[in-house]
Amino acid sequence: MSELLINVVRGGQMESQHRGHLVIADRDGTVTFSLGNPDHVTYWRSAAKPFQALPLLERHVIKKYNLSSQEVALFTSSHNGEEQHTEAIHRLLSKLGLSESDLDCGISAPMHLPTAKKILASGNAFTAYHNACSGKHCGMLALALLLEAPLAGYIQQDHPVQQEMLQTICQCTSLSPDKVRLGVDGCGVPVFSLPLRHMAMAYARLSLPQGYFEPHRLEAMNIIRQSMTQYPFYVAGTDRLDTILMEVSQGKLIAKMGSEGIYCIGIVDQGIGLALKIEDGSSRAIDPVVIQVLRQLGYLNEDAFEKLQQLWQPILKNHRGDKIGHLEIGFSSPQPKC
Numbered sequence: 415m416s417e418l419l420i421n422v423v424r425g426g427q428m429e430s431q432h433r434g435h436l437v438i439a440d441r442d443g444t445v446t447f448s449l450g451n452p453d454h455v456t457y458w459r460s461a462a463k464p465f466q467a468l469p470l471l472e473r474h475v476i477k478k479y480n481l482s483s484q485e486v487a488l489f490t491s492s493h494n495g496e497e498q499h500t501e502a503i504h505r506l507l508s509k510l511g512l513s514e515s516d517l518d519c520g521i522s523a524p525m526h527l528p529t530a531k532k533i534l535a536s537g538n539a540f541t542a543y544h545n546a547c548s549g550k551h552c553g554m555l556a557l558a559l560l561l562e563a564p565l566a567g568y569i570q571q572d573h574p575v576q577q578e579m580l581q582t583i584c585q586c587t588s589l590s591p592d593k594v595r596l597g598v599d600g601c602g603v604p605v606f607s608l609p610l611r612h613m614a615m616a617y618a619r620l621s622l623p624q625g626y627f628e629p630h631r632l633e634a635m636n637i638i639r640q641s642m643t644q645y646p647f648y649v650a651g652t653d654r655l656d657t658i659l660m661e662v663s664q665g666k667l668i669a670k671m672g673s674e675g676i677y678c679i680g681i682v683d684q685g686i687g688l689a690l691k692i693e694d695g696s697s698r699a700i701d702p703v704v705i706q707v708l709r710q711l712g713y714l715n716e717d718a719f720e721k722l723q724q725l726w727q728p729i730l731k732n733h734r735g736d737k738i739g740h741l742e743i744g745f746s747s748p749q750p751k752c
Contacts, residue, residue, distance in 0.1 A: 417450040417745060419692070420699040424730070424739035431744065432699035434675065434692040436707065439614035441626060441685045443588070447711075449745055453609040456691050457597055458583075459672030460492045460547070461613065462606055464620060464638050465586045466579045467553050471634035473560040479509045486641040487648035488549035492671060494651030495524025495544035502648065503543045506552050510559060517542040518569050519551040519601040526651055547601035549648075554579075554603065569602045576604050585631075586619060587612040600673060610689040613678055617687030621668060621680030639682065642668055655701050655725060659708075662718040667708070671697075677704055681713055698741065701725040706743050 422430035435450030445452045467489040475481060485506045493499040507513055524530045524544045533540060542548055554568050554575050563574040570576065583606050584591050599605035619626050623635040642649050646660035649670070659669040659679070668680040675692025677700050688707065692699045705726040708714045714722070730739035 415450065416454075416693045419449065419703050419743075419745055421742050421744045422730070422739065423742055429739070432692055432694060432696050434690065434699070434703070435610055436688070436690045436703065437610045437614050438686060438688050438707075438711075439611050439618060440687075441615060441618045441622065443611055443615040445611060446686070447707075452611045452614075454691060455595075455607055455609050456676070457599075457672075457674065458606045458608060458613055458678075459599065459674060459676045460550075461670045461672035461676050461678040461689075462583060463492070463550050464490045464642065464668070464670060465583055465616060466550065467638055468582050468586070468631065468634045469578045470553050470557050470560065471637050472630050473557070475556050475560060476637070478560070479556065481506070481509065483641040484645045484648045485509075486637060487645040489553035490638060490642055490670065491549040491649045492525075492546040492656075493549060493648065494526035494529065494654065495522075495546065496526050496529050496651050499549075499648065499651060500541075500543040503548050503552060506549075507555075510552065510556055512552075512555055512565075514542050516555055516565060517545075517548055517551050519545045519547050521545065525654075545601060547599070547603075550603075551601065571596060571604050580604065580606070586616045588615065610691060613689035614687035617668065617678045617680035617689070618685050619687075621682045621687065622685035639668055639680075642670075643682065655704065658722065658725070659704075662721045663714065667713065669704075671700070675700065679704065679708070698728065702728060702741055702743060703745075 416433040419434045420432040421428045435454040437452035438447040439445050521540050521542050522545045523540050525546050557575045558565050558568045561574050567573050568575045595607035596604045620635055623632050643660050643665035646657040650656035656669045656671055659667050666682050670678050674695035677690040679688040705722050709719050728741045729737055732738050
């Protein structure tokens, strides 16, 4: 059963609640703390992206196409669609010898509202570059090239790109393919359903892969981790928790969101992973829950926590800008780590 995580307070009275499941596990999948059901099964959504990028690096995509660390970070991203993101996507596709027409992610508005407003005000249209998943799709196209597979249909479940990524997901989560149910993500590609415990375990392994994988995967995981933590803006963007956490922790956290209330974190060099699912799919409950748990466990120092205050205790405002309520923690926090 899920557990109460967040109370939504208006005028001093609780108006709504967000429930969910949270698990912290080590590289073997041993649970060290949980709220709700640690084996709750749900879709990993975009939090799977760092692992989907591994086959590219294992096939030396960086050397073949002379890619930068920022471009590697884009493979893992759910980016804001800000100008820096779309310019980087354009450069990445150019290095691959491809163009926007090769992207099969669909067109969507930028996640960054000021950017979306600016584009509309200028009379321009949104493009596939603005799609938050365009970086992942660039990676899938790159993998198709590396596999010498057709570009057409690269989003289909039976395409070699998707089969390769499914195999990698199974290896990183210690699950057989028959235990991973597939759905279709918002950008058209297969998405993986699995227990939260295994998501946390995978992030624990990404944070400290030594002793768990062959040298080629170990190297790929190290590159992914370093690219994400060194260039966190390219993973998400302005005012996004993923980016801010990796910045304020100075690379000690790997953070990645997923749609419908999914969030995953790896504690770098400690072999600890966290996976969160907000039951109703709300994104507004994620930030305070994640920050509270990280703080209580000692993974955020006071200086880092101070920079996260506005995300930890979000203020609710109406359309006039008046303060009308706030979110507050509804669960008992874990004890600090030893």
